[in-house]
Amino acid sequence: MNNIISVKDISKAFVVKGGFLKPRCRVLALKKISFDVAKGSTLAVIGESGSGKSTLAFILAGLHRPDEGEVIFEGRDLIRLYDSDRLIRKNIQIVFQDPYNTLNPRYTVYDTLKEPLLLHRIVSAKKVKDEVVKTLETVGLRPEYLDKFAHELSGGERQRIAIARAVILKPKILICDEPTSNLDLSIQAQILNLLLDIRKKDDLTVLFITHDISIASFISDNLIVLCDGEIVEEGKSECVLNDPQNSYTQSLLKASLLQD
Ligand SMILES: Nc1ncnc2c1ncn2[C@@H]1O[C@H](COP(=O)(O)OP(=O)(O)O)[C@@H](O)[C@H]1O
Numbered sequence: 604m605n606n607i608i609s610v611k612d613i614s615k616a617f618v619v620k621g622g623f624l625k626p627r628c629r630v631l632a633l634k635k636i637s638f639d640v641a642k643g644s645t646l647a648v649i650g651e652s653g654s655g656k657s658t659l660a661f662i663l664a665g666l667h668r669p670d671e672g673e674v675i676f677e678g679r680d681l682i683r684l685y686d687s688d689r690l691i692r693k694n695i696q697i698v699f700q701d702p703y704n705t706l707n708p709r710y711t712v713y714d715t716l717k718e719p720l721l722l723h724r725i726v727s728a729k730k731v732k733d734e735v736v737k738t739l740e741t742v743g744l745r746p747e748y749l750d751k752f753a754h755e756l757s758g759g760e761r762q763r764i765a766i767a768r769a770v771i772l773k774p775k776i777l778i779c780d781e782p783t784s785n786l787d788l789s790i791q792a793q794i795l796n797l798l799l800d801i802r803k804k805d806d807l808t809v810l811f812i813t814h815d816i817s818i819a820s821f822i823s824d825n826l827i828v829l830c831d832g833e834i835v836e837e838g839k840s841e842c843v844l845n846d847p848q849n850s851y852t853q854s855l856l857k858a859s860l861l862q863d
């Protein structure tokens with residue numbers, strides 16, 4: 604199997620400050636997690652709120668440092684890269700749950716998409732505008748959007764811009780941390796379909812984080828189930844969802860069927 608990324612024994616703890624009559628405590632967000640992601644596949648990471656999904660996403664995107672463990676990307680340990688090697692980080696991009704918080708309110712759409720291109724010198728200054736317009740088109744928006752600010756966009760449009768900002772760097776891996784949880788149902792489907800189109804077109808490897816097992820079954824080839832910072836089940840999505848072995852996965856599936 605051709606793995607693009609291998610996560611080995613990653614652990615991460617947070618110290619939570621105490622307050623009045625509340626002692627300081629240590630939360631173990633991830634406990635020796637290991638898994639591989641095959642190149643070009645989509646892996647769903649499923650778990651309830653607080654199970655450690657975002658902590659994992661942040662570590663893979665280089666936004667948190669784990670206490671121990673390795674993240675091997677194309678043969679190199681991402682955690683121990685020298686600063687000069689951090690350019691390879693451009694290969695792993697992330698789309699967050701709430702694009703409103705991650706888009707700069709003072710930036711137009713053009714500014715937002717231009718910045719990563721210039722920072723990583725993806726194209727020459729002359730070609731920046733063409734590349735921005737092309738990427739806008741990829742996410743289903745017309746060039747008229749270039750001059751709009753985040754507050755002038757709908758939730759779905761904002762998420763399209765966040766996706767555009769990630770894919771404009773032509774990453775090899777796209778991490779989506781519950782990208783549709785804050786959207787209306789009909790918009791959720793549009794954004795999921797957009798991600799499926801982009802994945803196919805760019806041959807992307809995707810890590811799709813969700814608490815919604817029905818979305819996971821729609822979008823992923825393989826899945827891992829996180830519970831309290833540990834992987835309790837993993838395998839081909841179809842097999843796990845048809846015949847879950849772990850009682851936690853079974854309860855997630857039951858809860859999702861009740862909702863439908
Ligand atoms: N920056 C942080 N400071 C303190 N605790 C944190 C921080 N980030 C996450 N946690 C804790 O780590 C655990 C896992 O959180 P998180 O990774 O956000 O879970 P999920 O994304 O699955 O909801 C939770 O108990 C959460 O409270």
Ligand SMILES: [Mg+2]
Nearest residue numbers: 656657658780
């Ligand atoms: Mg989260």
